[in-house]
Amino acid sequence: MMDALMDSTTFWVGVAFAVFAIAAFKPGRRILTQALDGRIAKIREEVEEAQRLREEAQALLASYQRRQREAIQEAEQIIAHAREEAGRATVRAEAELEESIARREQQATDKIAQAEAAALEEIREKAVDMAIDATARLLEKKMAGKPGEQAVADAIKDIPNKLH
Numbered sequence: 001m002m003d004a005l006m007d008s009t010t011f012w013v014g015v016a017f018a019v020f021a022i023a024a025f026k027p028g029r030r031i032l033t034q035a036l037d038g039r040i041a042k043i044r045e046e047v048e049e050a051q052r053l054r055e056e057a058q059a060l061l062a063s064y065q066r067r068q069r070e071a072i073q074e075a076e077q078i079i080a081h082a083r084e085e086a087g088r089a090t091v092r093a094e095a096e097l098e099e100s101i102a103r104r105e106q107q108a109t110d111k112i113a114q115a116e117a118a119a120l121e122e123i124r125e126k127a128v129d130m131a132i133d134a135t136a137r138l139l140e141k142k143m144a145g146k147p148g149e150q151a152v153a154d155a156i157k158d159i160p161n162k163l164h
Helices: 002-007 009-142 146-163
Strands: none
Touching: none
16 A cells, blocks of 8 residues: 555645645745744834824823913903903093092082172272262262362362371
8 A cells, every 4th residue: 555655646736735835834834933023023013103192192182281271361360350440440531530520510600709709899899980980970079069079179179288
């Protein structure tokens, strides 16, 4: 049986195929292993890069969220400050308005007092003018004729006594 096996071409084709497969597998295995190792290394680098990018993205997200919270707090502080400033401005404006009203009232009171004083002065002047006119007419009536001439002469004589 061994002789028949040694004479069979199928046996020798099988042996040759086995030797060829073993001989081809050794260098092919190295090339295949190197290709697979390279692919594994490349996938590992991509996974590590993706993980690094993920961590950077999370850090960036956390940074933006922190900035957003800070911006919200700052906006709230600005709004609170603006409200306080508006309140102070309102109080200041009301005080200025009250001062302005008081000043205008005082000015109006002063103008009224000046108008009253001017009216009183005008009335006095008219009263004096009327009294002078009345006195002049009265003196003209009384000084007419002989008694008036005698009174003027007596007054002229009495002037030197009154000057000393």
